[in-house]
Amino acid sequence: MSRIGVFICHCGENISRTVDVERVAAQIGKLPGVAFSTDYKYMCSDPGQNLLKKAIQEQKLSHVVVAACSPRMHEKTFRKAVEAAGLNPFLCEMANIREHCSWVHENKEEATVKAIEIVGMMVERVKKNRVLPSITVPITKRSLVIGGGIAGIQAALDIADCGHEVILVEREPSIGGHMAQLSETFPTLDCSQCIMTPKMVDVANHPKIKLYTYSEIELVEGYIGNFQVTIKKRARSVDEDKCTGCGVCMTKCPQKKIPNKFDMNIGMRTAIYVPFPQAVPNTPVIDRDNCTKFKTGKCGVCQKVCGPGAVDFEQEDQLIVEAVGAIVVATGFDLYSIAEKPKGSPIKGYGEFGHGKIPDVIDGMTFERLASASGPTGGKILRPSDGKEPKQIVFIQCIGSRAREKGISYCSKVCCMYTAKHTMLYHHKVHDGQAYVFFMDARTPGKSYDEFWRRSIEEEEAVYIRGMVSRLYQKGDKIVVMGSDIAVGVQVEIEADMVVLATAIQPQKGADSLAQKLGISYDKYHFYSEAHAKLRPVECATAGIYLAGACQGPKDIPETVSQASAAAAKVMTLFSKDQLEREPIVARVREAGCVGCFACKKVCAYGAVEEKEIRDRQGNLIKVVAYVNPGVCGGCGTCQATCPSKSVELDGYTDEQIVAMIEAL
Amino acid sequence: MHAEKPKHDFEPKIIAFVCTWCTYAGADLAGTSRMQYPSNVRVLKFPCTGRIDPVFILKAFQQGADGVLVSGCHPGDCHYIAGNFHARRRFAAFRKLLEFIGVDLNRLQFSWVSAAEGGKWVEVVTDLTEKVRAMGPMTEFKELALEEQWSGKIDTPELKEAYNQI
Ligand SMILES: Cc1cc2nc3c(=O)[nH]c(=O)nc-3n(C[C@H](O)[C@H](O)[C@H](O)COP(=O)(O)OP(=O)(O)OC[C@H]3O[C@@H](n4cnc5c(N)ncnc54)[C@H](O)[C@@H]3O)c2cc1C
Ligand code: SF4
Ligand code: SF4
Secondary structure, three states: OOOOOEEOOOOOOOOOOOOOOHHOOOOHHOOEEEEEEOOOOOOOOOHHHHHHHHHHHOOOOOOOOOOOOHHHHHHHHHHHHHHOOOOOOEEEEEOOOHHHHHOOOOOOHHHHHHHHHHHHHHHHHOOOOOOOEEEEEEEEEEEEOOOOOOOHHHHHHHHHHHEEEEEEEOOOOOOOOHHHOOOOOOOEEEEHHHHHHHHHHHHHHOEEEEEEEEEEEEEEEOOEEEEEEEEEEEOEOOOOOOOOOOOOOOHHHHOOOOEEEHHOOOOEEEOOOOOOOOOOOOOOOOOOOHHHHHHHHOOOOHHOOOOOOOOOOOOOOOEEEEEEEEEEEOOOOOEEOOOOOOOOOOOOOOOOOOOOOOOOEEEEHHHHHHOOOOOOOOOOOOOOOOOOOOOOEEEEEOOOEEHHHHOOOOOOOOOOHHHHHHEEEEEEEEOOOOOEEEEOOOOOOOOHHHHHHHHHHHHHEEEEEEEEEEEEEOOOOOEEEEEEEOOOEEEEEEOOOOOEEEEEEEEEOOHHHHHHHHOOOOOOOOOOEEEEEHHHHHOOOOEEEEOHHHHOOOHHHHHHHHHHHHHHHHHHHHHHHOOOOOOOOOEEEEEOOOOOOOOOHHHHHOEEEEEEEEEEEOEEEEEEEEEOOOOOOOOHHHHHHHOOOEEEEEOOOOHHHHHHHHOOO | OHHHHOHHHHOOEEEEEEEEEHHEEEEEEEEOOOOOOOOOOEEEEEOOHHHHHHHHHHHHHOOOOEEEEEEEEOOOOOOOOOHHHHHHHHHHHHHHHHHHHHHHHHHHHEEHHHOHHHHHHHHHHHHHHHHHHHHHHOOOOOOOOOOOOOOOOOHHHHHHHHHHHH
């Protein structure tokens, strides 16, 4: 027989004003199984909790019901108190007689009757509560960071500096991401390479960071604290251990006219190449699609000239399995190609403004490469078509962004600022040139941002025209830009030498397939979704996976770095314990009843249900049953309501408990 | 005796099956905002509407409930990713079943109430209470101990139609 203790709280007068608490306590005291029933002014106060603890010990209570406010408010408080008095915390339930009763009813009689019923229901429920031991999961204190842009680099360094091993996986031959491509950065105009390369070198030299470049994630298995990740390391055709990075191979390679993606295809590279001189690692890769040896079987010059004998045409893709406890996703962004609808993208192509057709209509990142001292023009602003210096340049903002009809309704956030930066860089380099900017409105929140934007107008003489461009066409070697100035209400027409489009920021190609491997969710644009927009901005709903940088939404560098450090802090929090403790509200399978239909597996959004083989002593397979991994189970109970043989049960919400409540009515 | 009383004298028993994260929190908000509604409803909290077995609804009617409310997070807002979608599918089929065995579907209501919708909670509870009060006590079901399992796929046009109505 259970010895239930019931404690009715007055909540000052919040409850007792409309509920006759003494009557409730007296009535409930008569229920079978209730050994102790009392009321008290403030149950959550120290004396209230002490009253509870004392009663548990003196009255030898087996279960507890606290009738007070919402369990969402104080369930933790009372369960803790109960635990301190030596009872399992899950033998304590709360009856909500404040939010669901005294506050929403005025008639004291009605409210009192309702309160008695609510408490009675919880008394019946608690009788069926079972002792739930806390669940602990071991933690592998190594982490995986996917993407080696500034976000991934920052997160990796922060975690590694705390002494934990980091596996950093980057798809391209070098880490660095988009920041490595930038010339100068707003709002301070410091050179991007100068602040980026030292961090890249830190990554390369860090004893706790294991770097896989030219690699991708193939498969992710496991759960928080215990992931198994299969990494596909693509064949570089150069042995990383032997290569000294001397670069002789690149000077001798006969294929010299391959557009370099890093330079937005303005500069050229060889078939054996590093994407840029400061690349980390400094080991070249052979682009097999463009290598003469791979295409015709002849050549092999690089192999002949390589002193240490590092070139290896036979190298194959490798699959490597790493065990990690946490994953930071930092796969960044891509620029919206407005030329056509990118393959597999949910976003329509822009197909306007001659991008991809008129050579001197370029995007913002191409302008960065032109302005970069280490870029293909050595930092001179020159037209891609004829190498002339443009004297009239037009910048057009919001290309693709904030254009619902083009499929993107969001603001790309960084374009207002980088366009202002571009007008400054242009003015510094082409003193007799004139920059025009077509814009909808300037969005410059951020420390020193608005001042920076104003400077582009007030000191650097950029002409800002509020309005959109309606038409743009080539005329001789000029580009005619027609638009309206809605501030003054006139049509404007500019004969420009070059046009720069601030195209929308969108997630990396393949963001969706990576998300499916990781089991994380993404929005309709394929930006990854955080667990809570305000309160859990760097965590995924999937436990143990964190987000950093532009893969979660458009971001500038300061924001990216902050988020990366925040994600690293979350990983450190997880790693600060040897075992992860979680609420034991998880599903469990009764193997005897399970018929192995796996209806539960189909409905489980967490992928918590596994198949388990039951064998006899001789090792013969008897049957295959479901097994719920307690580390992964989210605790929703969908499996239980689905199971046709009633063989899976959610602890804390068993059929017995629910039916006891219904029957109490 | 009961039948002779005028309808408005009848106090129906309403049982609400709600999820913790959205509707329970919405009902809490109605409380913190001191909104007022009829005292007929008894709330049973679940982690997710996905946990709610249709058998519970039958059980409630059997135990004397005159109306049953099932409420959870709006589609897409599920704390457990997709539990409410499974619930929606399940209840769509279950409603058809209830209709088939002759239960007036006005006694069983499904709704989505978010943690921010204290007002909507009050509305839903008040409406259902008034509706069921007007219908009078539920008698046809009390004796029925239906422990049958529901399972199946939504593939007939009728089920699809029912699904779309929720
Ligand atoms: C034209 C332009 C100018 C800008 N100027 C400035 C400025 O002046 N100041 C400023 O603060 N911000 C600026 N920004 C914004 C800045 O570029 C971003 O904030 C920053 O680059 C975001 O860093 P990230 O690491 O999140 O993403 P990224 O830099 O995109 O890095 C992501 C990395 O992940 C890798 N990756 C992607 N998918 C995978 C995969 N599946 N597996 C493995 N690796 C993967 C990519 O190869 C890449 O290396 C500018 C942006 C643009 C477009
Ligand atoms: S592959 Fe050989 S030649 Fe090329 S950089 Fe490395 S060491 Fe030098
Ligand atoms: S309770 Fe939910 S999360 Fe856990 S196994 Fe069942 S369906 Fe999956």
